[in-house]
Amino acid sequence: MESPVRAEPATPTLAPPAPRNHTPSLSPRAEAKEKRSEAPAEDASEKAAAEEVAAKERAEREAQRQLLATEELIYTERNYLRLLQVCTCTIRSNLQKLQPQLPNLDSMFLYIEEVIDVSGRLLSLLDQKQVTPHDPLFLETLCDAFLSLSTDIESAYKEYLSNYNTVTALENSYKQKEPLWTEMVKVIKSSAPEVNATSLSFFLVMPVQRIARYPLLLQTIMKHTDPGHPAYSLLEQTAHAAVAVNCRINEYKRFREVADKYKKTETLTIRDKINRLNSHSIAKKTARLSQFIKHETGIAPKLVDEEFDALEGFFYLLENGIAVLHENVETYLSHLQRFLSCRPEEFDLDMDGEKPAICYKEITAALRQWILPTFEKRMRTLVHKPLCALRELLVGPRNLIRKRLDKLLDYELIEEKPSLSYDEQAVANTYKTINTLLLNELPQFNGLALTLLWGMLGAFSCLHKDLAADMEQLFQGFAQQLPHSSLEPNAFWEWAECSVLEGARMLETLCRNVEDQLNAPIVQPLSPGSQKCLKALTDKHGSGKIYQLTGHVVGTRDLDLSLNRGELVAIISEMDTRGDRRRWLVDAGGPRGYVPSSKLVRYHQVTMDPPPSPHLTVTTMDCAGGVRRHSYTPDVRRHSFSPDTPQPVRTLSMTMPCFQVFAGYDFTARSSHEVSLRVGEPIRVLEPHDKRGSRDWSLVEVREQRGYVPSNYLAVVPTSTSPTTPYH
Amino acid sequence: MNTKMIMLHLTMSFNVFLQVERDFEREYDKLQKLEDQTKKLHKDMKKSTEADIAMSKAAVKISGDLLSNPLCEQDQAFLESMTALDTAMKRMDSFNQEKVNQISKTVIDPLKKYSSVFPSLNMAVKRREQALQDYKRLQSKVEKYEEKEKTGPIMVKLHQAREELRPVREDFESKNKQLLDEMPKFYHSRIDYFQPSFEALIRAQVVYFTEMHNIFSELTDQIDQAGLTDEQRERENEAKLNELRALSIVADD
Numbered sequence: 001m002e003s004p005v006r007a008e009p010a011t012p013t014l015a016p017p018a019p020r021n022h023t024p025s026l027s028p029r030a031e032a033k034e035k036r037s038e039a040p041a042e043d044a045s046e047k048a049a050a051e052e053v054a055a056k057e058r059a060e061r062e063a064q065r066q067l068l069a070t071e072e073l074i075y076t077e078r079n080y081l082r083l084l085q086v087c088t089c090t091i092r093s094n095l096q097k098l099q100p101q102l103p104n105l106d107s108m109f110l111y112i113e114e115v116i117d118v119s120g121r122l123l124s125l126l127d128q129k130q131v132t133p134h135d136p137l138f139l140e141t142l143c144d145a146f147l148s149l150s151t152d153i154e155s156a157y158k159e160y161l162s163n164y165n166t167v168t169a170l171e172n173s174y175k176q177k178e179p180l181w182t183e184m185v186k187v188i189k190s191s192a193p194e195v196n197a198t199s200l201s202f203f204l205v206m207p208v209q210r211i212a213r214y215p216l217l218l219q220t221i222m223k224h225t226d227p228g229h230p231a232y233s234l235l236e237q238t239a240h241a242a243v244a245v246n247c248r249i250n251e252y253k254r255f256r257e258v259a260d261k262y263k264k265t266e267t268l269t270i271r272d273k274i275n276r277l278n279s280h281s282i283a284k285k286t287a288r289l290s291q292f293i294k295h296e297t298g299i300a301p302k303l304v305d306e307e308f309d310a311l312e313g314f315f316y317l318l319e320n321g322i323a324v325l326h327e328n329v330e331t332y333l334s335h336l337q338r339f340l341s342c343r344p345e346e347f348d349l350d351m352d353g354e355k356p357a358i359c360y361k362e363i364t365a366a367l368r369q370w371i372l373p374t375f376e377k378r379m380r381t382l383v384h385k386p387l388c389a390l391r392e393l394l395v396g397p398r399n400l401i402r403k404r405l406d407k408l409l410d411y412e413l414i415e416e417k418p419s420l421s422y423d424e425q426a427v428a429n430t431y432k433t434i435n436t437l438l439l440n441e442l443p444q445f446n447g448l449a450l451t452l453l454w455g456m457l458g459a460f461s462c463l464h465k466d467l468a469a470d471m472e473q474l475f476q477g478f479a480q481q482l483p484h485s486s487l488e489p490n491a492f493w494e495w496a497e498c499s500v501l502e503g504a505r506m507l508e509t510l511c512r513n514v515e516d517q518l519n520a521p522i523v524q525p526l527s528p529g530s531q532k533c534l535k536a537l538t539d540k541h542g543s544g545k546i547y548q549l550t551g552h553v554v555g556t557r558d559l560d561l562s563l564n565r566g567e568l569v570a571i572i573s574e575m576d577t578r579g580d581r582r583r584w585l586v587d588a589g590g591p592r593g594y595v596p597s598s599k600l601v602r603y604h605q606v607t608m609d610p611p612p613s614p615h616l617t618v619t620t621m622d623c624a625g626g627v628r629r630h631s632y633t634p635d636v637r638r639h640s641f642s643p644d645t646p647q648p649v650r651t652l653s654m655t656m657p658c659f660q661v662f663a664g665y666d667f668t669a670r671s672s673h674e675v676s677l678r679v680g681e682p683i684r685v686l687e688p689h690d691k692r693g694s695r696d697w698s699l700v701e702v703r704e705q706r707g708y709v710p711s712n713y714l715a716v717v718p719t720s721t722s723p724t725t726p727y728h
Numbered sequence: 729m730n731t732k733m734i735m736l737h738l739t740m741s742f743n744v745f746l747q748v749e750r751d752f753e754r755e756y757d758k759l760q761k762l763e764d765q766t767k768k769l770h771k772d773m774k775k776s777t778e779a780d781i782a783m784s785k786a787a788v789k790i791s792g793d794l795l796s797n798p799l800c801e802q803d804q805a806f807l808e809s810m811t812a813l814d815t816a817m818k819r820m821d822s823f824n825q826e827k828v829n830q831i832s833k834t835v836i837d838p839l840k841k842y843s844s845v846f847p848s849l850n851m852a853v854k855r856r857e858q859a860l861q862d863y864k865r866l867q868s869k870v871e872k873y874e875e876k877e878k879t880g881p882i883m884v885k886l887h888q889a890r891e892e893l894r895p896v897r898e899d900f901e902s903k904n905k906q907l908l909d910e911m912p913k914f915y916h917s918r919i920d921y922f923q924p925s926f927e928a929l930i931r932a933q934v935v936y937f938t939e940m941h942n943i944f945s946e947l948t949d950q951i952d953q954a955g956l957t958d959e960q961r962e963r964e965n966e967a968k969l970n971e972l973r974a975l976s977i978v979a980d981d
Contacts, residue, residue, distance in 0.1 A: 046746070255957050317799040324793045332786035335779050342776035347769035349762060349918055356926035363930060378958060386965040393969070396978040441977045450799075452968050454806065457794075457813060458952030459961055464820075465948045468941035475934050482927055492931055496834045499924035503838055506921070507845050510914060514852045514906075664880045679878045715883040 059226075066224035070133045070142065073217045074126050080210055081119045083195065087203035088112055090191045098183055108170055108200065111163050114156035115207045122149050139221075139231040143238040146218075150241050157211045158249040162256040164208060164473070171201050202480065209477035211249065212366050215242040219365075247370045254466055308435070311442040312401060318449050319394050325453070326387050333384065336376055340368055359478045366474055375467045382459040390452055397438075397445055404438060407431035533589040534568050541570035541587065548603040553595050561586070561593035568603055569595070661685055663702070664715035675700065675707025683714065745864070752904070755911040756853060762915060763846040770839040777828055777836070784824040791817040809951040816947045820940060827936045834928035842921065849914070856907055859900040866893040 092109055095102060125145035132138065175181050188197050197203065218239040225232055345364035351357040411431040414424045479485050484492055537546055548568055555562045560583075563569070569586035576583040576594055583594040660682055667677035677683070687699040690708055697708045791814040794800070800807040870893050873886040956964075972978055 050750075251958075314799075314802060317797060317802075321794060321797045321799050324797070325790065328786060328790040328793060332783060332790065335783040335786055339776055339779035339783060342772045342779065344769055344772040344776060347765045347772065349765050349769065349922060350758075351919055351922065351926075354919055354923060354926070356923050356930070360926045360929055363933070382958065382961055382965070386969065389969050390972075393972050393978050400977050437977060441975045445972060445975055445977065448968050448972050450803075450806070452965065454809065454951075455953070455961070455964065455968075457809070458948070460790075461813065461816070461944055461947045462952050464940060465944035468937045468944060471933070471937040472941055475930075475937070478930070482930065484927055485931070489935070493830065493834075493928075496830075496924045496928045496931075500834055500838050503921040503924075504841055506917065507841055510910070510917075511845055511848050514848050514910065662883060664878055664883050680883075712880070715878075715880045717884055717887040 062224050062226070066221060067133055069217065069221040069224055070138065073142070073221070074123070074133070076213075076217075077119065077123050077126070080206055081116065081123055083192075083203055084112065084116050084119070084206060086192050086195075087200070088116060091188055091200070091203070094187045094191050095184065098187065102174070102180070102184075104170055108167055108204065111156070111160040112204070112207070115160050118149060118152045118156045119210075121152070122146070125149070136230075139225070139229065139235060142221075143231060143234040146214075146238050147241060150245055153211070154245045154248060157207060157245075158252040160207050161211070161249055161473070162253045164204075167204055168201060168476075171199065171204075201476075205477055208473060212246060212474060212477065213362060215239060215246065215369060216362055216365055218242055243369050246366070247374055250370070250374060250470055308439060311439070311446065314446050315397060315401070315442060318446060318453075319398065322387065322391055322394065322449070322453065326391050329379075329384055329387060333376065333379060336372070336379075340372055340376070343368070355481050355483070359481055363474060363478065367471065371467065371470045371474070374470075375463055378463050378466075379460070382463070383456045386452060386456060390449060393449075397442065400434060400438060404431070404434040407434055530568060537568060537570040537587065537589055541572070545571045546603040547571055547586070547600040549595070549599055550601050551599050553599055555593065555595075557594075559593045561588055561591060561595050563588060563595060569600070571600075660717055661700075662715045662717060663709075663713060665713045667709055667713050669707060673708050675702055675705045675709060677702065677709055677713060683709075685714070748904070752908065755908065755915070758915050759846075759849065759911055762918065763843065766839060766843045766846075770836065770843060773831075773836055773839065777831060780824065781828055784821045788814075788817045788821045812947055812950050816943050819943055823936055823939045827932045830932045831929060834932075835925045838921065838925055842918070845914070849911075852903070852907060856900065856903040859896065859903050862896045863893075863900040866896050869893070 088109060092105070095105060122145060125148075126142060174184060184200070185198055188200065188202075195202075218235065222232075222235050222239055225235060229235075345361045345368070348357050348361055352361075407427070407430050410427050414420060414427065417424070420428060484495060487495060534546065546568060547570070549563050549565050551565050553561065553563050567588065569588045571584055571586055572592070573585040574597070575581045576585065582597050584597045584600065585592065586595055586600075661684070663677035663679055663681045663683055665677070666679055667674075669676040681702055684701045685698050686701055686706065688711065689695045690697040690699070696711055698711045698714060699706065700709050700714075702709075791810065795810045795814045800810050866889065870886065870889045873882060873889050876882050876886075
């Protein structure tokens with residue numbers, strides 16, 4: 001066999017490109033930089049494009065949501081009307097057929113016709129074919145329809161809502177009679193099988209819910225409408241009108257309630273006694289008191305004082321009470337305003353598909369937008385304003401009382417004199433006038449002021465009652481929608497607290513998962529420097545003491561080390577000189593000092609040295625890159641290697657190669673002794689020299705063929721996998 | 729491994745990175761919005777609860793101060809009224825406190841707990857971002873070597889670079905996958921988590937207002953004049969004030 005000595009290594013024709021930088025003009029680093037600088041420019045324009053796309057997407061989403069909200073208004077109105085009609089026609093006629101006749105059935109349906117009528121008109125205005133919800137003009141149509149019908153809506157609903165309490169009372173009376181009620185429920189269920197209704201009030205409560213829902217539906221549409229939309233201000237106006245309608249309906253309801261009560265006969269209560277109370281009776285009482293004291297003591301001038309003192313005392317108490325009440329009421333109103341300024345219903349956590357979240361939103365919106373504001377307004381008109389006015393009126397009497405005292409002192413000095421001078425006479429007269437005036441009018445004042453006060457407190461109580469009544473009626477609309485509303489209080493709170501605990505547990509697990517998985521340090525092969533350091537440390541301290549930093553540490557105290565994540569240290573002591581186990585003394589391969597023990601984790605190493613293979617000697621001489629001995633750090637948590645694996649025998653039958661040989665360049669075999677190579681192919685070297693011992697050629701096996709290839713066409717690369725198939 | 733990951737392996741183009749980023753951004757965006765809303769809701773609920781408690785205490789003070797004024801002793805009927813008012817206010821306050829306690833347990837605390845998850849999540853996202861940067865850096869290094877001529881040293885460097893890249897890439901992929909798994913799950917979990925809170929909020933208020941209605945209906949019957957509209961009350965107040973103003977002892981400005 002010809003020795004292909006004259007071949008490849010030397011000739012330029014087939015010679016592998018010398019390992020020089022073959023890039024034309026730019027150095028690789030500059031080239032990479034240029035690529036990177038192109039990338040930001042690409043980046044910026046890509047980003048701008050991406051932002052535009054995102055903005056467009058957002059606008060589309062909003063338009064989509066607005067459309068959905070608008071359609072929801074129409075769809076729910078249609079459904080609502082249909083159910084009301086089912087109730088009024090089908091159910092009613094079926095109930096009328098029941099024997100024995102249901103007493104007062106007609107009064108259940110007293111005002112519902114008007115509600116159905118106005119709802120039908122609203123729907124016909126909204127549902128016409130010419131302008132559909134997709135049309136941008138639709139919003140205007142919607143608002144116009146609503147605004148034009150708002151007076152009619154108000155009149156229809158106000159009667160209905162004022163009468164609603166009688167409806168519930170009547171239904172309760174039906175419920176008392178078991179067999180009758182079961183019959184009714186059967187009729188209801190059979191008349192409207194697709195609806196899961198168990199009572200008449202299921203249907204009859206709908207107008208109560210519906211009127212409160214209009215503001216919210218309109219506000220949702222508004223939320224998703226761009227303020228630049230031509231119909232936006234009209235939409236705003238409509239939303240406000242919807243709130244105002246609700247306010248007025250509630251006011252009317254109260255008016256009717258009061259009027260109805262007045263017609264009923266009443267029994268005499270403390271309330272009536274108060275009605276009888278007026279300034280005269282109080283004046284009488286204080287006069288009586290003074291009379292009594294007169295009798296007891298019998299001393300005239302002092303008696304006058306006693307009477308006056310009683311009046312004066314009463315006045316001061318009144319003054320104090322009014323002032324304190326005034327302040328307290330103002331504090332109360334300021335807290336009320338603070339409460340109203342919160343808007344928790346706006347943050348629905350994107351749960352607008354969930355029933356409880358929706359109900360909560362509607363209830364809170366109603367409370368905050370018209371129920372509480374009405375309460376506040378009435379408080380101010382019926383309590384705060386009169387209180388302010390009353391407080392101002394206190395000034396006059398107070399000053400006059402003080403003046404009287406001054407005059408009294410003057411008078412006492414001259415009282416005993418038998419004859420008085422003209423001036424002294426004037427002084428005496430002044431005193432007497434003021435005294436008499438006060439004696440006459442203070443009782444009236446005291447009485448009137450007290451009655452006023454009493455009335456205000458009565459109003460205060462009544463306002464609370466009305467507030468609670470409004471909220472109760474509001475809640476009635478939602479009771480059936482909530483899944484757990486039928487639970488008894490104890491059962492409900494148990495369920496709620498259990499769910500909360502479960503939720504907390506879920507969160508804890510999630511947190512732990514996130515922290516565990518994502519905080520594990522990355523496994524990286526060691527650089528040669530680290531390798532050397534590791535070897536030095538292991539030799540000095542033993543492999544059991546080697547630890548790795550899981551995070552950067554910055555030394556703050558004396559003898560503290562500052563180290564980077566991934567650095568290797570050897571533990572000298574697991575506590576510091578004061579016994580603190582959180583600071584460990586370590587050897588960092590040079591400096592010694594303390595690091596926090598929380599940042600240290602045991603470092604496991606593979607300590608098998610790769611066997612000295614013949615390939616090594618070849619390549620160390622030729623390849624500039626050199627060969628590295630790597631000790632790989634397997635995933636710290638999963639593997640544990642025993643530090644001492646026996647050295648494999650130095651024969652060709654190596655079992656643990658840590659290196660792989662690849663073809664570095666293409667090579668075409670020119671004889672049968674040679675074998676062709678393609679770049680990157682894995683190769684098995686059989687003999688690192690030819691038959692003559694020349695190391696320029698190697699006998700290799702590749703693709704099941706054997707042959708010679710130029711040795712410097714081979715690349716030796718360390719493998720990363722754990723021990724692979726052994727050589728045989 | 730999903731298709732995206734496979735694509736990542738095959739073609740490490742910038743576009744693929746961008747797509748992966750967009751998916752991630754979208755999910756993370758939702759979570760950031762949720763975080764924002766949770767924080768705001770928590771803050772608002774706390775504020776409104778505080779105002780609520782303050783209002784109730786102010787009402788108790790109104791009646792308490794009146795009752796402690798010796799004025800009450802002057803007239804038996806007045807004393808009875810004020811006592812009734814005071815009792816009513818105190819009872820309302822205790823119901824209010826109960827309501828607030830229930831809301832605290834079932835709404836405000838869960839809200840806070842939910843918020844406290846976000847720092848960990850955000851940290852995890854940061855770590856993923858770091859991993860991504862490392863990945864991109866090492867990836868470009870590998871690509872740089874792949875473009876060069878295949879000399880021995882280059883091959884060796886290429887392999888080294890690939891070796892360095894692999895754990896980093898795996899780290900990023902695992903972080904990315906886990907976050908892409910966890911984020912939508914967490915986002916969805918809010919529904920089950922908060923549903924009891926909303927129901928509890930409503931229920932607590934129902935109980936409170938029902939009690940309020942009972943207590944104040946009784947009280948109003950006792951101390952208020954019946955059959956009055958607001959207008960009538962206003963007129964009565966005005967009439968009495970005018971009577972007072974007509975007195976000579978009252979200063980008229």
